[in-house]
Structure formats: C-alpha cells, structure tokens
Amino acid sequence: MNTYDAKSCSALEKPYYKPIEAALRWCNLIQHEAVILLTTGDELFPSISAFPQWPCLRANAEKVYDAILNGELAGGRDGRTVSAGDHVKKERLTIRHTDLKVWMSKHYPDQKPAFLFDDVERTTHSAINADSFRALQADRDAARAELAQATKWAHETVQKLSELQGERDSLAAMVEKMKVPSLRAETTYLNIIGGLLGLMLGKSPAGKSQSVFENQSMVIAAMLAHHGHLAGVSDTTLQNKFAEANRSIKAT
Template sequence: METYDTKSCNDLAKLHYRPIDAALRWCGLIAHEMKILQAAGESQYPPLGSFPQWPCLRTNIERIIDAIETGELPHGRDGKTVIPGDHVAVTRRTIRHSDLKAWMAKHHPDQKPKFLFDDIERTAHPAINADSFRALQADRDALKARIEKAEEWAKVAIAEKKEWIAERSELVARLGAAEPLSTRERNSLHRIIGGLLELVKNPRDGRSDDAAVIRELVENYSDKEGISARKLQEVFPVARRLLSAD
C-alpha cells in the first residue's frame, strides 16, 4: 500500500503571493501570518512600530515592492501576470511562485527561504542551482562508473600478476633442479642467439610471429647444430615465459 509522500509538495508554498505574503514567509513568520495580516488590513505594510521584534518583515516587503516597481520582479493582478508597464492597484498586486524564486536566486543568492527552495537547494552553495546540481550528479555517476571499471581491471591485473609469479617460481624451481647444461647444449643456445642477432640486424617484413622467425632461421642456418624447427619450437615458448616472469 502506498503511503503519503510528504515531499510531494511544500505546505508553505502558494501559486502566487502578495508582497506581504511573500515577505512574512521569507522571514519565517508563517506561524504569525494571521496576526500580521490582520494588522496590515488592506495596506501593503503592517502599521509602523507594530512588530518591532521583526524588523526584517517591513524591510523584505519594501525589497519586493521595489523590485516590482523597478521591473526586476514580474508581477500580476490577482494571480495573473500582466505585461510590463500595465498598472495594477497595490492591493491586487501578486507575484508568481516561480518568478519570486528566480528573482530571489538572482538578487539575494544568500537567502534560501523554505517556501521557495527545497532542502537540497537550501544546503547547496549559492553558485549551484538545480541544473548545476544535476550536472554534478551526472559527473559523479560517470566517475563512479570509471572507478568501478578501474577496480575490475585492477582485479584482473592482480590475478594475472599472481599467475606470472607462480609460473616464474615454477620455472625457477625447474631450473634449480635441472642438471647444468652441457657444452653441446650451451653452444646450441648460443647459435640460436647468434641467428636471432643476424635477423635483428637485417629487419624485413613478414616476421610477424614465431613460425615466421623459426622458418627463416631454419632456411638460413639449418646446417648449424641446434638450429632446427623442433628445437626452436621448444626453446621459444620457454624463453618467452622467462622474459614475462622477470
């Protein structure tokens, strides 16, 4: 069963406000709304000296009225916006909620009254508006995805490193247990190294894999002891594993 969402609306907000309605909400005096409106009657202001404990009430009414009269703040008549320059009786002046919020954000960015701004907007830096906040969220989500991808890559890299270390240890153990090379075996390896050096000194296209290198070595040095396709196919994989392990 769905429950009532208390965040679906703002119980302090209205579609439009008279200057005094907006000012008393701006000051956080909604609990005293009835008393303030009764004191003001049909006037735009409460009587002078009527609420000395709330000096900002009159100041904020004056700010709103001044913004209306200077054209900073769009206004209307009984809730309906009028074109600039259209005369509206002061007792019928109203300001739309969205216009008041935009004016407040632009001209009083340090002020975030609850009836205009939600909790996120009230705690955000004045330079951060709703669009900026959403952009920051998108950047954060993208960064989070990159971090997760990097973590996955790191896991794979660590696993591969562990495999290399294990393989290296195994090869070292084998070498330690193996008998020393004979002169014949050592000379065969030296001949293979010599043949590879000659290939390096004379680079050309076509040596894209082990098979091509083995084929060229056999073609050039098959008369040398130790240089045969079978021998090279044994030596190359071991040499590559040792090189990677180091």
C-alpha cells in the first residue's frame, strides 16, 4: 500500500535561500531560476538592466537584504544563522526558510508566496493569526455539532409527525367505516325517535291509548327485555337518547 504523501513538501521550498533565490520565488519566477542565478552570479542582486521585464525581482532581493542589515531578519552563512554584526561574504549570505516566513508575515502580511505559505495560509485573511484561526475552527466545529443535533431533532420530529399523521388517517378511516352520522342525520334520527315515542305514549282524539305503553319507562323496559343484548341498548343510553329526542321534536 502506497502511503507516500505528496503534499508533505513543496518543490519550491528549501531550508535556506540566498536573497536572490528568495526574491525570484517571491516573484513566482522559479521557472527562470537557472537564467536568473547564472546572470546574477556571486552578486546579491542582478544588475538594474538585467531583467527589465521583472522590476520586482531586484526590488524584492533588496528588501530581503535590507531586512538583514537592519536586524529585522536573521542572516546566516551557508544556511547557518550567525550573530548580528558578523561579516558574511555576499556569495555565502543566506536566510533560513522559517525566519523568512516569520519576517514576511509581519512586514508583508498581504504577500503569501507559495514557497512560504500553503494553500490554507494563502486563502486566510492576513488579519487572522493562528489563535484566531483556531478559534474560527472551534466555532465551525461547534456550529457543525449544533447542525448535526438540529438535523437529528428535525429527522426525529418529522418521523413522529409522520407517525401521528398515520394514526390520524387510521382513525379517520375507522370513523368513516363506522359511518358516524352527521349532525343533520343525528337530528333526523332524534326526530323520528321523538315522533315514535309521541305516538306510542299518546292518545287518539277519542282519548284511547295508542299503545300498551303507559309511559317512557315501560318503553325502556320493553326495549331492554327484547334488545338489551345489542350495542348501545342500555337503560342510561335509552333515557339520554329519549330525552334528546323529546327536546328535538319539541324544538321543531
């Protein structure tokens, strides 16, 4: 299994640089490095007339050298840092990669050349330091955790809602199957019951009873005797329904 990480280094990166090597990388002129170094030779910078098409090349090399002279950037000899004030021949003067990166971050925060900064660092705003970046990462991770919890809650809520809707539909189907009468149908049934009770307990114009039942209690007793085994046929239910029927028939 190949575990080699091609991103663990950069072809542009070196442990240390001569001022001109740092400058040409700063200017993104690595493809012309051989010509630039050959033309510059042992000098610190190319001559003013050497590369007129790249005016920043000499300017950036001068910035690096100026930083070394003024103690802003630690200089070295062939990659080894020397004490401030130590004399180093110009052809052996070098700057360590790590020192150059710190110096550029401080003095040129808007500059993020690829040989010093990775893709994340280059896309991060210059005002955001390492602590701020870590704080932003922590906020992002917290936001992701909250989003995951909210997503889980929403999923569970939708699932419960779906279950409730299923129960509702099931109950609706049961009610429809039971054919529960509407208010109008209920009133009709009560009127019919009230009318029948009136006929059974009433008298003819001649004053003769129209049935063998003398009162409502006798009707209920007879209903229970003959149909008490049926659903809904109970003393309490019959009394309540007869009372409703009487009120309904009187209201019409």
